[in-house]
Amino acid sequence: MRKFKAAAAAALTAAALGGAPASEGPLLPDLRQAPVGCPGGTSDDPARCEAWDVCMVADRSAPNGTCLQSGRAGGVRIRFTTSVDNVGDGPLLIYGKRASTKTPTMTSRQAFQSSRDGSIPESYDQAGNPIPATMYYEPAPAHTHWHLMDFERFQLRKPDGTTLVQDRKNGFCLGDRYAVRDADELAHAPRNPDSAEGLLAEFLRENRCRHHEPRALEVVEGISVGSGDDYKYDVDYQWLDLTDVPSGVYDVVNMVNVDRSFLEKSYANNASSIAISVQWPGGLGRPAVISKPPKVELLRSCPGQERCAES
Template identity: 65%
Template structure:
């Protein structure tokens, strides 16, 4: 069965750029995924007003090198982080499915392929060799105690930008373990509805996918997101933040972009970005951060702009 074959493939992390023939010639008559960057700072599957989302905060930490230190209320403050939940929905015609492999644990790099569901017989290639689209990939095992699994690098990126689009801060996020973490709350024709179908069996696997948890020796990988499902990382997870310790007071965009380099073949790339506009104000009306931070800045959510890379206005 599909589920047993999938479970036999322990997950691993990968990243890089698309190679080979054009997507149209490479995939043929297949059902493509469509990755949609969900509103920044909203819980996965959120359907209300995104400007009222509360899955974000400002966290002052004592250790600027720690990926996820406790928030502190008083000095010493080593860094100030703007934390936010990020989510990606698959609203396409077929699942996102990525395979990776390496010949031995001595070789840190592996080959990866994106697999596609057939539009003709609805089959899903669950072996590495059958996955159609080659991706050169880099293996990454996240050893942090809160992770200890394989990550897909470069899947999603975060930036703090000025209203004119200039990047002020770039993320330190290492990667993502993809799976079906929540349901997208809208009608989609190809959402799996029968557990006995290939897409139903794949969805059952992806709901439990832990990406080779505690398995640094893994040689193979399966990661992905079913149609009608999404993958989210909450704002309290490691590296779900941008460091604003040196950012001057002003108005900025927090921008999230999925599949920004178009490594993965999709039905559409028009919905791969979302942003939220924030106001950052340092205490006492200061225009620049103090040399020694004793109090974090006030950060206000001005508006949320799903589907857009720009949200902020210079006037706030």
């Protein structure tokens, strides 16, 4: 961590993005939303990905909970792993900062790697304004670190695109958690551990977003080129509530950088989806007393697409 901080401090400049010549402009990240339910970095057929399940829980509103095998349940969830790859030309690098502990959240801003000398200058958006995203400290026992808000979103949709269920998880601690499947094909993936990119990757591999530091005034998180960040299906809020969903066919849609708070090389690959069949036992809707979950079947996987179910 010391080596990264020293290198970053030497590289930081006050130049705004809009003032850089095009030939010396920043190397932008490209966030690719991996197929829903696939482990990070997998090269398997997405239709065979099994990092998802159906879980009956006692408390429908709890962030997590033991999956019930029998007995009366308060709710039913579909849980799934989500993964985001960086396949761009530069790292996604986010700085969070607040003036004092009196402010409960941090304002975040995006930094960019220069194509001229490889440095990583701190910057705002093209208008010179702070990036409209925030970070907050998650005090739950399973987290106790700083989260970037609204980085990924999940939805359950009808085949016509109507949203039935929204996610409840909206905070993420980003780091280099795995190598993407095509890392060797990416020209700007870090290869020299002593370069600015290599030192950043070293930092992000161990990044825990100021773990157990609720009074921190600054935090850094992000994803290097050729790496990705994933959240396993048994982590808090990695689910959508199926309790009131009738039997039918639906899309589970996973999206990254939905409001385009962060600049990317391309936004064309920011969503993936799966089509699922939900069938409650004995009828079209949930029974009055839930003792068995609905049967949920994966029909197809649609990487890079928001629509998967046939309308």
